[in-house]
Amino acid sequence: MAKHSVGWVASQKRWLLAFLVMLSVSTLIAFFIRAAFDSCDRPLDVVAKSPTRVPSGLLVGAGPNPLNFMKSKLVLLVSHELSLSGGPLLLMELAFLLRSVGAEVCWITIQRPSDTDGVIYSLEHKMLDRGVQVSYAKGQGAVDITLKADMVVLNTAVSGKWLDVVLKEHVPHVLPKVLWWIHEMRGHYFKLDYVKHLPLVAGAMIDSHVTAEYWENRTRERLRIKMPQTYVVHLGNSKELMEVAEDSVAKRVLREHVRESLGVRSDDLVFAIINSVSRGKGQDLFLRSFYESLQLIKEKKLQVPTMHAVIVGSDMTAQTKFELELRNFVMLKKIQDHVHFVNKTLTVAPYLASIDVLVQNSQARGECFGRITIEAMAFQLPVLGTAAGGTTEIVVNGTTGLLHPAGKEGVTPLAKNIVKLATHVERRLTMGKRGYERVKERFLEHHMADRIATVLNAVLRRAKSHSDS
Template sequence: MGKQSTASIPFQKRWPLMIQLLFSLSTAIVFFIRDSLVSSCASSRHYDADADADNQIRVADQVANPLSFMKSKLILLVSHELSLSGGPLLLMELAFLLRGIGAEVVRVTLQKPTELDEAQGECFGRITIEAMAFQLPVLGTAAGGTMEIVVNGMIGSLHPAGKEGVTPLSENIVKFTTHVEQKLTMEKKGYKRVKEMFLEPHMSHRIASVLKEFLRKSNSNT
């Protein structure tokens, strides 16, 4: 009887160790399974995100370029001065768009006339668009393309061209510095107007409509 009780003592001491070992092993298995599931879900989400991105790219590729009807055409662009402002820069941007759809574009630069250029506005103010895109306040002259870009009192403030606009311009500057909330509201509306009207797809559609009308009239006259 004494020998049996002595032999059973080490066996009884092993039970807590065995239970602790089994508990540790089961915990490790649970963590391993959980990590596997998490990595699997992450991989699945990553795959879904890549698939969505690929689908968006395919959809974008399937959208027809509004200028695609000019593909393989020979286009001559003529400017009257060599500079990086005004009309020549607009022609460079137009050439970039047309070459992007496969048109053959040839540029010719003529010597600028000697007479003075007394224009007080420009056809399209890219600096105005850039200011609106960066949510900056816009102060412009009420002349040229600026009037088509800026909604006076809503997007920015316009003043008359020439000497008549000096006093209104100074008043508009003071207004912007003192009425901060109104200025911030104009900046947000200007940024929204750029996104809705003056991105590259919008301009491509406008250019395409002008070119189509020009081709239609030229074909009707022949």
């Protein structure tokens, strides 16, 4: 009888895990969980000469969906690529929000590899299953859809070149109904070839105040062009992700499974960075900080649980120089037992359930927003983040996490912050709870839908005003 009971429990556990993993895949394809906002005491407003306050109180959960006015509207979404990176997955999320209220949605991908790609195939069929029409960047068909659409959403600065290449003489007729959604923070995107049409579009939408201000200043000073009316829209966690984050049984099962697969004990302390592995995401500096924190603990003879660093987003098949640098550092410092590399994956919810602290170590100007940050906070995790970009609008320093400088000068401060959270369990748990409360107040799907509705409504009015004149 005992053996039968144990077997039944194990079977149930495997079934629940499989279900949660499938749910996580579905959630993360539609709602980007990898690559999530910033001392957000500032209200959503327009970054322009005459800022306007977006009205509050239009919550999806409290009444009609604020996007209902988009019913039967034809919206064309133009993405520079279809991949697991932030921009395309955010645009897919918008596509699904619009489809949920009965909008007709068409998707055009500018760059599509000639070879069959499993990820692209999966994402395209995910959209087709939800009623999104998927087509390609060139040809008369693309022109016809663009001219017919009530609204065109360009996703990322790079998409700007598509206007001239595909639409040609039709560009002036299309610009008044274009909403340009910009996510980039790096300077090499500030090319006139990409963004010369920005001043004439109906509006720009940017994920954080920091990025919006950067674009406003940079376009004026470097390119001598003026930004259109610009809206800052913070993102929100999907309902599916929140269901997992708030399910204590699901989290416990996922935590046990992932820790077992990594060889991490239940009472060990895990710090993780969840981003595609690249120098801009700061995995190298995180590992240096982690090693330094181990040395500090040893020198001060502090009593802490065994500590681990997890890098989620690895890709050894690519054999990049940077990836090899990370692994060589681990070998050189002899910390192989403390560092774990996990291949890039859509199913990050299990890792959020299994770790104790998220590290958001994006470098230079930081993340435009950093979706993973609000997702980690939904799982009641404190965040150790760089004081740069959108992270400063999400993490309240000292309350929901701790911030450190970007660059090499941030290595020691991050190491000290790791030690602080390792040695103060109650502080770590309190920060996690406050982060969760902040997510519930600001960063849920209905908050995002409300904010986007305000922008889309304004763009439609502006497009209609132009056509009437």
